[in-house]
Amino acid sequence: MSxxxxxxxxxxxxxxxxxxxxxxxxxxxxxxLGGGPKAIERQHEKGRxxxxxxxxxxxxxxxxTTSNGAARRAAAPTTAAALDPHRDELPLASxxxxxxxxxxxxxxxxxxxxxxxxxxxIGRIHGRSHVIIANDATVKAGAFFPMTxxxxxxxxxxxxxxxxxLVYLVDSAGVFLPMQEDVFPDTDDFGRIFRNNAVISAEGxxxxxxxxGYCVAGGxxxxxxxxxxxxxxxSGLYLAGPALVRxxxxxxVTDEExxxxxxxxxISGTIDxxxxxxxxxxxxxxxxxxxxxxxxAAPATHAKPPKPFRxxxxxxxxxxxxxxxxxxxxxIIACLCDVRAEPNTDGHTSLAPDFDEYKAxxxxxxxxxxxxxGGLACGIVANQRKVTKTAGGSVQLPAVIYHDSADKxxxxxxxxxxxxxxxxxxxxxxxxxxxxxxxxxxxxxxxAKMVNAMSNCVVPKISVILGGSYGAGNYAMCxxxxxxFLTFAWPGSKCAVMGANQATGVLATIEEASRKRKGETIDExxxxxxxxxxxxxxxxxxxxxxxxxxGWLDRIIQPHRTRDELAAALAAAQxxxxxxxxxxxxVIQT
Numbered sequence: 364m365s366x367x368x369x370x371x372x373x374x375x376x377x378x379x380x381x382x383x384x385x386x387x388x389x390x391x392x393x394x395x396l397g398g399g400p401k402a403i404e405r406q407h408e409k410g411r412x413x414x415x416x417x418x419x420x421x422x423x424x425x426x427x428t429t430s431n432g433a434a435r436r437a438a439a440p441t442t443a444a445a446l447d448p449h450r451d452e453l454p455l456a457s458x459x460x461x462x463x464x465x466x467x468x469x470x471x472x473x474x475x476x477x478x479x480x481x482x483x484x485i486g487r488i489h490g491r492s493h494v495i496i497a498n499d500a501t502v503k504a505g506a507f508f509p510m511t512x513x514x515x516x517x518x519x520x521x522x523x524x525x526x527x528x529l530v531y532l533v534d535s536a537g538v539f540l541p542m543q544e545d546v547f548p549d550t551d552d553f554g555r556i557f558r559n560n561a562v563i564s565a566e567g568x569x570x571x572x573x574x575x576g577y578c579v580a581g582g583x584x585x586x587x588x589x590x591x592x593x594x595x596x597x598s599g600l601y602l603a604g605p606a607l608v609r610x611x612x613x614x615x616v617t618d619e620e621x622x623x624x625x626x627x628x629x630i631s632g633t634i635d636x637x638x639x640x641x642x643x644x645x646x647x648x649x650x651x652x653x654x655x656x657x658x659x660a661a662p663a664t665h666a667k668p669p670k671p672f673r674x675x676x677x678x679x680x681x682x683x684x685x686x687x688x689x690x691x692x693x694x695i696i697a698c699l700c701d702v703r704a705e706p707n708t709d710g711h712t713s714l715a716p717d718f719d720e721y722k723a724x725x726x727x728x729x730x731x732x733x734x735x736x737g738g739l740a741c742g743i744v745a746n747q748r749k750v751t752k753t754a755g756g757s758v759q760l761p762a763v764i765y766h767d768s769a770d771k772x773x774x775x776x777x778x779x780x781x782x783x784x785x786x787x788x789x790x791x792x793x794x795x796x797x798x799x800x801x802x803x804x805x806x807x808x809x810x811a812k813m814v815n816a817m818s819n820c821v822v823p824k825i826s827v828i829l830g831g832s833y834g835a836g837n838y839a840m841c842x843x844x845x846x847x848f849l850t851f852a853w854p855g856s857k858c859a860v861m862g863a864n865q866a867t868g869v870l871a872t873i874e875e876a877s878r879k880r881k882g883e884t885i886d887e888x889x890x891x892x893x894x895x896x897x898x899x900x901x902x903x904x905x906x907x908x909x910x911x912x913x914g915w916l917d918r919i920i921q922p923h924r925t926r927d928e929l930a931a932a933l934a935a936a937q938x939x940x941x942x943x944x945x946x947x948x949x950v951i952q953t
Contacts, residue, residue, distance in 0.1 A: 557584045852907045
């Protein structure tokens with residue numbers, strides 16, 4: 364990676380992709396500190412680990428030997444000074460975090476909520492993928508903000524899609540009361556989490572919870588709705604705390620009498636295992652998970668993993684989103700695919716990407732094909748980011764979806780469903796082609812066919828936003844509304860109805876017309892000010908961090924690690940995905 368400047372402010376990311384990647388990584392390291400060093404220190408003073416330390420102790424270590432893993436798990440930091448603010452995240456082989464950017468730059472009036480006060484992701488435990496949800500007590504005592512609810516519901520949805528077991532590490536004060544109306548009542552709010560607990564249990568997906576702090580009020584239903592419940596001494600589980608009980612019914616009671624681990628273990632019988640501390644509790648969790656009778660993890664292999672055809676770092680020299688720039692999407696695909704040997708006519712072999720392109724000479728503005736990443740098969744649907752020509756001689760603009768490419772992509776998506784092959788969508792599109800010729804060629808019909816086929820997929824869908832994902836192009840390429848298993852994005856990518864330049868002109872016209880109706884005179888200086896304000900606001904909304912903060916994607920990834928991220932996602936999806944569902948499209952435009 365090239366040398367890069369210091370991290371930019373949230374509103375001004377660097378223009379170079381490599382520089383953006385470094386700037387975003389530095390910001391992520393700050394987010395991972397949760398409530399900050401002092402809050403971490405307070406958590407340690409209580410004899411408790413932080414959420415991330417608990418995850419680290421729970422998941423399989425990246426090392427191959429058990430002894431190394433045991434040593435690693437025993438070495439959790441005990442002081443805030445031990446936490447390096449620029450440390451890397453856990454290796455993907457152990458934990459693929461989701462929703463790190465949730466609530467970014469939100470709730471400033473309440474002091475913010477880094478990562479929405481909860482850590483979620485897909486972790487490997489005894490070689491099998493689990494969805495892990497861990498409250499971060501360093502952020503407002505683990506209280507639930509609106510985005511906390513949405514983030515947990517999203518993690519539960521990922522688990523239900525791939526039938527992955529769930530582990531809840533509970534340490535929360537319950538609903539953040541100043542925002543109760545935005546947390547409590549709706550279908551994507553607090554209660555939905557408990558509804559999902561019940562539905563997941565009914566579907567036979569294992570759920571296990573460990574209370575390692577407070578679990579208060581309605582939040583108490585989450586662990587009790589799980590299959591197995593652990594609790595550490597010094598923790599509390601109750602519908603109302605001592606102060607509220609005293610105010611409500613005048614009863615004087617201690618924490619332990621009301622909802623301590625000893626009481627729940629021996630009197631109420633609510634918990635299944637009482638543990639002295641976090642470390643013991645997490646060891647017990649791993650032991651219990653290792654005894655599940657569900658589908659076993661794939662057998663360990665000592666074979667060397669397949670190598671990529673091109674180094675991941677090559678994406679930094681290939682990709683460009685500068686105005687007027689172009690790049691060849693097949694070059695990006697070559698950085699994602701495994702390498703394979705192909706025989707030459709002279710009897711020798713040469714190396715090539717493990718990618719079989721589908722209808723290579725037709726509909727060139729989208730590239731489709733079958734690939735292998737990390738030894739796992741998938742289909743790829745990718746927007747082409749350079750000028751192309753059809754076999755008939757027509758020129759097709761970069762990043763635009765034309766009628767023939769939409770028709771090809773729809774047919775390929777149906778073929779992937781027939782073969783039961785997961786699909787990876789690589790976004791860099793301005794949307795569908797417009798104009799008389801395009802309409803007469805049936806762009807709406809072809810686009811509807813692509814959207815229909817993609818919407819009705821029964822195979823896992825994984826999306827990666829490389830550059831832009833605009834308008835109906837976002838929909839056709841499996842945007843968030845279309846049930847992707849996971850959605851990734853590169854630093855600096857954009858997602859909006861249209862580009863800022865196009866939107867600014869439209870919105871400025873509307874704003875100026877409104878002001879004129881009120882009798883205001885729009886001079887040249889006012890016109891420029893309106894344009895600048897609208898452009899800045901729209902650009903901020905299109906920034907991928909804005910979408911990530913609101914849960915519109917799961918993970919902003921380092922571009923050179925895209926292959927590893929996709930391989931990890933494919934591996935998690937394949938473990939429990941239900942491929943028995945029939946693929947149907949209903950009435951489809953032909």
